[in-house]
Amino acid sequence: MKVEIEVSNLYKTYGEIVVFNHYNCTFYSQKYNCITGPSGMGKTTLLRMLMGLEGYDRGEITGIEGKRFSCVFQENRLLENFTGLENINMVLGNKREEKEILKEFENVGLYNSRHLPVYTYSGGMKRRLAIVRAILADYDIIVLDEPFKELDEKTYLKCLDYFEEKTKGKTVILSTHNLYEMERFGDHKIDIESNIIQ
Numbered sequence: 001m002k003v004e005i006e007v008s009n010l011y012k013t014y015g016e017i018v019v020f021n022h023y024n025c026t027f028y029s030q031k032y033n034c035i036t037g038p039s040g041m042g043k044t045t046l047l048r049m050l051m052g053l054e055g056y057d058r059g060e061i062t063g064i065e066g067k068r069f070s071c072v073f074q075e076n077r078l079l080e081n082f083t084g085l086e087n088i089n090m091v092l093g094n095k096r097e098e099k100e101i102l103k104e105f106e107n108v109g110l111y112n113s114r115h116l117p118v119y120t121y122s123g124g125m126k127r128r129l130a131i132v133r134a135i136l137a138d139y140d141i142i143v144l145d146e147p148f149k150e151l152d153e154k155t156y157l158k159c160l161d162y163f164e165e166k167t168k169g170k171t172v173i174l175s176t177h178n179l180y181e182m183e184r185f186g187d188h189k190i191d192i193e194s195n196i197i198q
Ligand SMILES: Nc1ncnc2c1ncn2[C@@H]1O[C@H](COP(=O)(O)OP(=O)(O)OP(=O)(O)O)[C@@H](O)[C@H]1O
Pocket: 014, 017, 019, 037, 038, 039, 040, 041, 042, 043, 044, 045, 046
């Protein structure tokens, strides 16, 4: 497997809290890299550091320079007063054809809601919109922080199929607590607890 990102000897604190202490891990190219571990251990912090959104105290992260990241954040980060379609168009500009975008809305069951403002969407609809937005963007690495929570069983399984179809062969970094997702998208599994040397 080809290495995409290497995290070495990472030390990260928030005030008195030591989140990472000499932490090491590797992310592989064109694979599903699945991050797991108990709540509050630092999964989101690690993802944010990989994307350059968060600094760290010491250590090194190589392989992120000049890469384009696309992301599904835990909190969706959608513009609530704009429609689903507008949310996508604002991020993509004119890079994708309308037909292609509408196909994606159909794929995730949002076609009939495409002209409704996002504040009228349910939690699960917002998640699906955030996933579509991330998938349609141009990226080298796609990062997803627990993207499938809040979905009902049927929608969940449909979304997993859709996600797999769209991301197979790409470099994917997925944070999840879900055992099924870990198995299905765990070409490489990273247990955030296992490599912390106190
Ligand atoms: N901006 C911040 N300021 C202070 N402390 C923070 C900040 N962000 C995260 N932390 C702390 O860092 C630790 C790791 O948080 P993080 O959100 O990365 O965990 P997580 O593994 O993603 O949790 P979850 O699975 O619940 O999303 C926690 O103790 C958290 O309180």
